[in-house]
Amino acid sequence: MKRLLFLLLPFLVGCGAEPDVNDLTQNMLVQTSFLDNIDFSKYTSYAIPPDTLGYVSNASEDTLVVGRYAADVVSKISFRMSKGGYTLTNKKNEPDLGISAYVLDNQGFYQSVSYPNYMFGYPGYGYSGFYNYGFGGFYGYPLVQNFSYQTGTLVIEIIDLKNLTPDKKYQVVWVARIGDLYNSPDPLSKVLVAVDQAFDQSPYLKKK
Protein backbone atom coordinates (compact mmCIF):
# COMPACT_ATOMS: atom_id res chain seq x y z
CA MET A 1 0.00 0.00 0.00
CA LYS A 2 2.85 2.30 0.93
CA ARG A 3 4.52 1.55 -2.38
CA LEU A 4 1.29 2.11 -4.30
CA LEU A 5 0.95 5.52 -2.70
CA PHE A 6 4.48 6.33 -3.79
CA LEU A 7 3.58 5.39 -7.35
CA LEU A 8 0.44 7.51 -7.38
CA LEU A 9 1.94 10.64 -5.86
CA PRO A 10 3.32 12.11 -9.10
CA PHE A 11 -0.13 12.16 -10.58
CA LEU A 12 -1.51 14.11 -7.63
CA VAL A 13 0.73 17.14 -7.87
CA GLY A 14 -0.95 19.02 -10.70
CA CYS A 15 0.97 17.85 -13.76
CA GLY A 16 -0.03 19.45 -17.05
CA ALA A 17 -1.32 22.72 -15.59
CA GLU A 18 -2.65 25.38 -17.93
CA PRO A 19 -2.93 29.16 -17.67
CA ASP A 20 -6.22 30.78 -16.78
CA VAL A 21 -8.28 31.89 -19.79
CA ASN A 22 -8.76 35.36 -18.31
CA ASP A 23 -5.00 35.79 -18.10
CA LEU A 24 -4.53 34.43 -21.60
CA THR A 25 -6.97 36.77 -23.27
CA GLN A 26 -5.83 40.09 -21.83
CA ASN A 27 -3.99 40.92 -25.04
CA MET A 28 -5.12 40.03 -28.54
CA LEU A 29 -2.61 38.38 -30.81
CA VAL A 30 -1.63 40.67 -33.68
CA GLN A 31 0.14 39.24 -36.67
CA THR A 32 1.14 41.36 -39.66
CA SER A 33 2.80 40.46 -42.93
CA PHE A 34 3.72 42.41 -46.01
CA LEU A 35 4.53 41.46 -49.54
CA ASP A 36 8.21 41.70 -50.35
CA ASN A 37 9.49 44.44 -52.63
CA ILE A 38 6.54 46.76 -52.13
CA ASP A 39 7.17 50.45 -51.70
CA PHE A 40 4.24 51.65 -49.62
CA SER A 41 5.16 55.28 -50.12
CA LYS A 42 4.19 55.16 -53.78
CA TYR A 43 0.48 54.86 -52.97
CA THR A 44 -1.67 57.89 -52.38
CA SER A 45 -5.31 57.00 -51.87
CA TYR A 46 -7.37 54.18 -50.45
CA ALA A 47 -10.97 53.04 -50.22
CA ILE A 48 -12.72 51.04 -47.54
CA PRO A 49 -16.39 50.01 -47.29
CA PRO A 50 -17.92 52.42 -44.75
CA ASP A 51 -19.13 51.15 -41.36
CA THR A 52 -19.13 47.55 -42.54
CA LEU A 53 -16.99 44.48 -42.03
CA GLY A 54 -17.15 41.34 -44.07
CA TYR A 55 -18.09 38.15 -42.33
CA VAL A 56 -16.92 34.71 -43.37
CA SER A 57 -18.25 31.79 -41.42
CA ASN A 58 -18.78 28.13 -41.92
CA ALA A 59 -21.57 28.25 -39.37
CA SER A 60 -23.65 31.14 -40.70
CA GLU A 61 -25.00 32.50 -43.98
CA ASP A 62 -24.33 36.10 -42.94
CA THR A 63 -21.73 37.97 -44.97
CA LEU A 64 -21.59 41.33 -43.23
CA VAL A 65 -21.05 42.78 -39.77
CA VAL A 66 -22.72 46.12 -39.20
CA GLY A 67 -23.40 48.29 -36.17
CA ARG A 68 -21.14 49.99 -33.69
CA TYR A 69 -18.49 47.26 -33.69
CA ALA A 70 -17.98 47.45 -37.45
CA ALA A 71 -18.20 51.24 -37.54
CA ASP A 72 -15.60 51.67 -34.79
CA VAL A 73 -13.18 49.19 -36.37
CA VAL A 74 -13.48 50.78 -39.82
CA SER A 75 -13.11 54.21 -38.27
CA LYS A 76 -9.93 53.12 -36.49
CA ILE A 77 -8.47 51.66 -39.70
CA SER A 78 -9.30 54.86 -41.62
CA PHE A 79 -7.77 56.97 -38.87
CA ARG A 80 -4.50 55.04 -39.00
CA MET A 81 -4.38 55.10 -42.81
CA SER A 82 -4.95 58.86 -42.80
CA LYS A 83 -2.28 59.23 -40.12
CA GLY A 84 0.05 57.40 -42.48
CA GLY A 85 -0.60 60.03 -45.14
CA TYR A 86 -3.09 58.19 -47.34
CA THR A 87 -6.25 59.86 -48.57
CA LEU A 88 -9.63 58.24 -48.19
CA THR A 89 -11.66 58.17 -51.36
CA ASN A 90 -14.36 55.96 -52.84
CA LYS A 91 -14.07 53.17 -55.37
CA LYS A 92 -15.33 55.32 -58.24
CA ASN A 93 -12.27 57.56 -57.93
CA GLU A 94 -9.96 54.62 -58.63
CA PRO A 95 -7.98 54.51 -55.38
CA ASP A 96 -4.49 53.05 -55.27
CA LEU A 97 -5.35 50.75 -52.41
CA GLY A 98 -8.43 48.87 -51.34
CA ILE A 99 -8.93 47.82 -47.76
CA SER A 100 -10.79 44.64 -47.05
CA ALA A 101 -11.61 44.00 -43.41
CA TYR A 102 -13.58 40.95 -42.37
CA VAL A 103 -14.24 38.66 -39.47
CA LEU A 104 -13.41 34.98 -39.87
CA ASP A 105 -15.69 32.91 -37.70
CA ASN A 106 -15.26 29.25 -36.81
CA GLN A 107 -13.04 28.64 -39.79
CA GLY A 108 -10.94 25.54 -39.84
CA PHE A 109 -9.73 26.30 -43.36
CA TYR A 110 -7.94 29.40 -42.11
CA GLN A 111 -5.28 27.30 -40.50
CA SER A 112 -3.04 27.10 -43.54
CA VAL A 113 -3.11 30.77 -44.50
CA SER A 114 0.29 31.48 -43.00
CA TYR A 115 2.02 28.96 -45.25
CA PRO A 116 4.19 30.49 -47.96
CA ASN A 117 2.65 31.31 -51.34
CA TYR A 118 -0.75 30.03 -50.43
CA MET A 119 -3.62 31.22 -52.62
CA PHE A 120 -7.25 31.44 -51.71
CA GLY A 121 -10.30 33.60 -52.11
CA TYR A 122 -13.39 34.51 -50.22
CA PRO A 123 -16.32 34.35 -52.61
CA GLY A 124 -19.15 36.73 -51.93
CA TYR A 125 -17.16 39.46 -50.31
CA GLY A 126 -14.61 42.06 -51.17
CA TYR A 127 -12.76 42.31 -54.41
CA SER A 128 -13.16 39.78 -57.15
CA GLY A 129 -10.64 37.12 -57.99
CA PHE A 130 -8.18 35.62 -55.59
CA TYR A 131 -5.25 37.28 -54.00
CA ASN A 132 -1.73 36.07 -54.37
CA TYR A 133 -0.25 35.71 -50.93
CA GLY A 134 3.49 35.90 -50.92
CA PHE A 135 4.30 36.08 -47.24
CA GLY A 136 6.25 33.33 -45.58
CA GLY A 137 6.08 31.55 -42.28
CA PHE A 138 7.56 32.58 -38.99
CA TYR A 139 11.00 32.24 -37.62
CA GLY A 140 11.48 31.36 -33.97
CA TYR A 141 8.58 31.38 -31.57
CA PRO A 142 5.79 32.20 -31.23
CA LEU A 143 4.59 30.21 -34.21
CA VAL A 144 1.13 31.07 -35.39
CA GLN A 145 0.03 27.83 -36.96
CA ASN A 146 -2.75 26.40 -34.88
CA PHE A 147 -5.72 28.61 -35.59
CA SER A 148 -8.36 26.35 -34.22
CA TYR A 149 -12.10 26.20 -34.59
CA GLN A 150 -14.37 28.20 -32.31
CA THR A 151 -12.34 31.34 -32.73
CA GLY A 152 -12.88 34.68 -34.37
CA THR A 153 -10.20 36.54 -36.26
CA LEU A 154 -10.30 40.03 -37.69
CA VAL A 155 -8.44 40.15 -40.97
CA ILE A 156 -7.44 43.47 -42.50
CA GLU A 157 -6.02 43.32 -46.00
CA ILE A 158 -4.58 46.12 -48.05
CA ILE A 159 -4.88 45.36 -51.74
CA ASP A 160 -2.94 47.00 -54.52
CA LEU A 161 -5.61 48.13 -57.01
CA LYS A 162 -3.15 49.93 -59.24
CA ASN A 163 -0.76 47.17 -60.21
CA LEU A 164 -2.22 43.84 -61.25
CA THR A 165 -0.11 40.72 -61.43
CA PRO A 166 0.90 39.47 -64.91
CA ASP A 167 -2.07 37.10 -64.80
CA LYS A 168 -4.43 40.02 -64.01
CA LYS A 169 -4.93 39.37 -60.32
CA TYR A 170 -5.08 41.78 -57.44
CA GLN A 171 -2.34 41.48 -54.88
CA VAL A 172 -2.68 41.74 -51.14
CA VAL A 173 0.33 43.78 -50.12
CA TRP A 174 -0.28 43.86 -46.38
CA VAL A 175 -2.37 41.77 -44.05
CA ALA A 176 -3.11 41.90 -40.34
CA ARG A 177 -4.74 39.11 -38.37
CA ILE A 178 -6.10 39.85 -34.95
CA GLY A 179 -7.56 37.36 -32.54
CA ASP A 180 -9.24 36.01 -30.68
CA LEU A 181 -12.28 38.25 -31.06
CA TYR A 182 -14.67 36.22 -28.96
CA ASN A 183 -12.89 35.14 -25.82
CA SER A 184 -11.23 38.40 -24.92
CA PRO A 185 -12.80 40.51 -22.19
CA ASP A 186 -14.17 43.84 -23.49
CA PRO A 187 -13.67 42.73 -27.11
CA LEU A 188 -14.43 46.08 -28.79
CA SER A 189 -11.86 48.11 -26.90
CA LYS A 190 -9.36 45.26 -27.17
CA VAL A 191 -9.77 45.00 -30.94
CA LEU A 192 -9.32 48.75 -31.36
CA VAL A 193 -6.10 48.57 -29.35
CA ALA A 194 -5.05 45.62 -31.51
CA VAL A 195 -5.75 47.52 -34.76
CA ASP A 196 -3.52 50.30 -33.47
CA GLN A 197 -0.86 47.71 -32.65
CA ALA A 198 -1.07 46.27 -36.18
CA PHE A 199 -0.22 49.66 -37.65
CA ASP A 200 2.34 50.44 -34.94
CA GLN A 201 4.31 47.31 -35.79
CA SER A 202 4.19 48.18 -39.51
CA PRO A 203 6.09 51.48 -39.59
CA TYR A 204 6.76 51.09 -43.32
CA LEU A 205 3.05 51.52 -44.00
CA LYS A 206 3.04 55.22 -44.76
CA LYS A 207 3.22 57.66 -47.61
CA LYS A 208 6.36 59.79 -47.59
Place this chain on the structure above:
Amino acid sequence: MKCFQLKSIILAIVISLCSFGVKAQYFDKYYGVAAVGSMPLSNREFINRPSVRGIKLLYRELLNEKLSAGFDFTYSGYNDYTEPRVYPTGNGAVFTDYFGYVDQYAITMSGEYLFTPDKKIIPYAGFGGGASYSSLRLYYNVYQNSERKWSGIIRPYGGAIFRFGNKTSWGAFTTLSLDHSFVKAPDFDYKGLSSLNLQVGLVYLNW
Protein backbone atom coordinates in the same frame (compact mmCIF):
# COMPACT_ATOMS: atom_id res chain seq x y z
CA MET B 1 20.43 38.53 24.03
CA LYS B 2 23.70 38.02 22.21
CA CYS B 3 24.85 35.62 24.92
CA PHE B 4 21.64 33.60 24.52
CA GLN B 5 22.15 33.38 20.75
CA LEU B 6 25.75 32.26 21.23
CA LYS B 7 24.68 29.56 23.67
CA SER B 8 22.04 28.35 21.22
CA ILE B 9 24.58 28.10 18.43
CA ILE B 10 27.05 26.20 20.64
CA LEU B 11 24.26 23.87 21.79
CA ALA B 12 23.26 23.21 18.18
CA ILE B 13 26.84 22.43 17.22
CA VAL B 14 27.26 20.09 20.19
CA ILE B 15 24.03 18.26 19.34
CA SER B 16 25.14 17.93 15.71
CA LEU B 17 28.53 16.57 16.67
CA CYS B 18 26.90 14.10 19.09
CA SER B 19 24.56 13.00 16.31
CA PHE B 20 27.49 12.22 14.04
CA GLY B 21 28.92 10.09 16.77
CA VAL B 22 25.81 7.97 17.27
CA LYS B 23 26.00 4.57 15.67
CA ALA B 24 22.84 3.58 13.86
CA GLN B 25 21.49 0.25 12.76
CA TYR B 26 22.44 -0.92 9.25
CA PHE B 27 19.79 -1.03 6.58
CA ASP B 28 19.74 -2.84 3.25
CA LYS B 29 17.31 -0.75 1.23
CA TYR B 30 15.42 2.49 1.47
CA TYR B 31 12.51 4.33 -0.13
CA GLY B 32 11.97 8.04 -0.29
CA VAL B 33 9.57 10.72 -1.40
CA ALA B 34 10.48 14.37 -1.69
CA ALA B 35 9.22 17.75 -2.80
CA VAL B 36 11.40 19.22 -5.52
CA GLY B 37 12.25 22.85 -6.11
CA SER B 38 13.99 23.62 -9.40
CA MET B 39 15.84 26.54 -10.88
CA PRO B 40 16.20 26.46 -14.67
CA LEU B 41 19.73 27.21 -15.80
CA SER B 42 19.23 27.05 -19.57
CA ASN B 43 16.63 28.24 -22.10
CA ARG B 44 15.82 31.01 -19.70
CA GLU B 45 14.31 33.12 -22.44
CA PHE B 46 11.47 30.62 -22.54
CA ILE B 47 11.20 29.89 -18.81
CA ASN B 48 13.14 31.76 -16.18
CA ARG B 49 11.00 31.29 -13.08
CA PRO B 50 12.00 28.79 -10.39
CA SER B 51 9.58 25.95 -9.83
CA VAL B 52 8.34 24.38 -6.63
CA ARG B 53 6.00 22.06 -8.53
CA GLY B 54 7.95 18.86 -8.38
CA ILE B 55 8.19 15.50 -6.73
CA LYS B 56 10.72 12.70 -6.47
CA LEU B 57 10.34 9.04 -5.60
CA LEU B 58 13.38 6.92 -4.96
CA TYR B 59 14.30 3.36 -4.25
CA ARG B 60 17.77 2.14 -3.29
CA GLU B 61 19.38 -1.12 -2.34
CA LEU B 62 22.74 -1.37 -0.66
CA LEU B 63 25.30 -3.14 -2.82
CA ASN B 64 27.79 -3.18 0.02
CA GLU B 65 28.32 -1.19 3.20
CA LYS B 66 28.80 2.11 1.45
CA LEU B 67 27.41 1.79 -2.05
CA SER B 68 23.75 1.82 -2.99
CA ALA B 69 21.94 1.74 -6.31
CA GLY B 70 18.37 2.00 -7.48
CA PHE B 71 15.79 4.04 -9.34
CA ASP B 72 14.45 7.59 -9.19
CA PHE B 73 11.27 8.95 -10.63
CA THR B 74 11.10 12.73 -10.77
CA TYR B 75 8.59 15.25 -11.99
CA SER B 76 9.23 18.97 -12.35
CA GLY B 77 6.74 21.45 -13.72
CA TYR B 78 7.88 24.87 -14.86
CA ASN B 79 5.87 27.80 -16.08
CA ASP B 80 6.52 31.44 -16.79
CA TYR B 81 4.83 34.46 -18.28
CA THR B 82 6.41 36.78 -20.84
CA GLU B 83 5.03 40.29 -21.20
CA PRO B 84 3.61 41.31 -24.58
CA ARG B 85 6.15 42.40 -27.15
CA VAL B 86 6.67 42.45 -30.89
CA TYR B 87 8.51 39.53 -32.47
CA PRO B 88 9.90 40.39 -35.90
CA THR B 89 9.36 37.69 -38.52
CA GLY B 90 10.72 37.30 -42.01
CA ASN B 91 8.27 39.71 -43.58
CA GLY B 92 6.19 41.04 -40.75
CA ALA B 93 5.77 40.84 -37.03
CA VAL B 94 3.78 39.17 -34.29
CA PHE B 95 2.67 40.93 -31.14
CA THR B 96 1.68 38.80 -28.20
CA ASP B 97 2.33 37.86 -24.63
CA TYR B 98 2.69 34.20 -23.84
CA PHE B 99 2.74 31.58 -21.14
CA GLY B 100 5.39 28.91 -21.38
CA TYR B 101 4.96 25.54 -19.68
CA VAL B 102 7.38 22.66 -19.38
CA ASP B 103 6.53 19.40 -17.63
CA GLN B 104 9.43 17.05 -17.27
CA TYR B 105 9.26 13.46 -16.11
CA ALA B 106 12.41 11.42 -15.64
CA ILE B 107 13.25 7.84 -14.73
CA THR B 108 16.88 7.33 -13.84
CA MET B 109 19.12 4.62 -12.52
CA SER B 110 21.19 6.05 -9.73
CA GLY B 111 24.12 4.96 -7.65
CA GLU B 112 25.49 6.70 -4.61
CA TYR B 113 28.28 6.50 -2.11
CA LEU B 114 27.20 6.73 1.53
CA PHE B 115 29.98 8.28 3.56
CA THR B 116 28.76 7.21 7.03
CA PRO B 117 25.99 4.63 6.64
CA ASP B 118 26.21 3.63 10.30
CA LYS B 119 25.69 7.15 11.60
CA LYS B 120 22.62 9.17 12.28
CA ILE B 121 23.52 11.67 9.58
CA ILE B 122 24.50 9.98 6.34
CA PRO B 123 26.01 12.25 3.71
CA TYR B 124 26.09 10.86 0.19
CA ALA B 125 27.16 11.72 -3.34
CA GLY B 126 25.90 10.01 -6.45
CA PHE B 127 25.18 10.03 -10.14
CA GLY B 128 22.09 9.12 -12.11
CA GLY B 129 21.26 8.66 -15.75
CA GLY B 130 18.18 7.67 -17.67
CA ALA B 131 15.31 8.88 -19.80
CA SER B 132 13.17 11.98 -19.57
CA TYR B 133 9.89 12.89 -21.18
CA SER B 134 9.28 16.59 -21.70
CA SER B 135 6.06 18.32 -22.61
CA LEU B 136 6.61 21.88 -23.82
CA ARG B 137 3.64 24.14 -24.35
CA LEU B 138 3.28 27.72 -25.46
CA TYR B 139 -0.04 29.47 -24.84
CA TYR B 140 -0.80 32.82 -26.45
CA ASN B 141 -4.33 34.16 -26.34
CA VAL B 142 -6.50 31.15 -27.25
CA TYR B 143 -3.80 29.59 -29.38
CA GLN B 144 -1.32 26.93 -28.42
CA ASN B 145 1.79 25.20 -29.70
CA SER B 146 3.14 22.10 -28.07
CA GLU B 147 5.85 19.51 -28.43
CA ARG B 148 6.48 16.27 -26.59
CA LYS B 149 9.92 14.77 -26.59
CA TRP B 150 11.85 11.85 -25.14
CA SER B 151 15.50 12.41 -24.37
CA GLY B 152 18.35 11.31 -22.15
CA ILE B 153 19.07 12.85 -18.78
CA ILE B 154 22.07 12.87 -16.46
CA ARG B 155 22.11 13.91 -12.83
CA PRO B 156 25.07 14.33 -10.49
CA TYR B 157 23.91 14.95 -6.95
CA GLY B 158 24.83 15.09 -3.30
CA GLY B 159 22.94 15.24 -0.04
CA ALA B 160 22.35 13.66 3.32
CA ILE B 161 19.94 11.40 5.16
CA PHE B 162 18.99 12.46 8.67
CA ARG B 163 17.69 9.54 10.70
CA PHE B 164 15.03 10.47 13.23
CA GLY B 165 16.38 8.00 15.81
CA ASN B 166 18.09 4.69 16.33
CA LYS B 167 14.89 2.73 16.74
CA THR B 168 12.89 4.20 13.93
CA SER B 169 13.11 3.43 10.24
CA TRP B 170 12.10 6.91 9.26
CA GLY B 171 14.31 9.82 8.41
CA ALA B 172 14.49 12.95 6.35
CA PHE B 173 16.73 13.59 3.40
CA THR B 174 17.81 16.47 1.29
CA THR B 175 19.53 16.38 -2.07
CA LEU B 176 21.00 19.01 -4.33
CA SER B 177 21.23 17.85 -7.92
CA LEU B 178 22.28 19.31 -11.23
CA ASP B 179 20.02 17.82 -13.89
CA HIS B 180 20.65 18.05 -17.57
CA SER B 181 18.21 16.60 -20.06
CA PHE B 182 19.19 16.56 -23.71
CA VAL B 183 15.72 17.46 -24.95
CA LYS B 184 15.62 19.48 -28.17
CA ALA B 185 12.55 21.24 -29.51
CA PRO B 186 13.43 23.32 -32.58
CA ASP B 187 10.07 25.10 -32.78
CA PHE B 188 10.68 26.44 -29.29
CA ASP B 189 14.38 27.10 -29.93
CA TYR B 190 14.88 24.78 -26.99
CA LYS B 191 18.23 23.04 -26.68
CA GLY B 192 18.53 20.99 -23.51
CA LEU B 193 17.24 21.74 -20.06
CA SER B 194 19.71 22.19 -17.24
CA SER B 195 18.35 22.81 -13.78
CA LEU B 196 19.51 23.01 -10.21
CA ASN B 197 17.18 21.02 -7.99
CA LEU B 198 16.72 20.99 -4.25
CA GLN B 199 14.85 17.99 -2.89
CA VAL B 200 13.58 17.69 0.67
CA GLY B 201 11.64 14.66 1.79
CA LEU B 202 11.15 11.59 3.89
CA VAL B 203 13.01 8.33 3.68
CA TYR B 204 12.09 4.90 4.98
CA LEU B 205 15.07 2.69 5.85
CA ASN B 206 14.40 -0.99 5.65
CA TRP B 207 16.53 -3.66 7.34
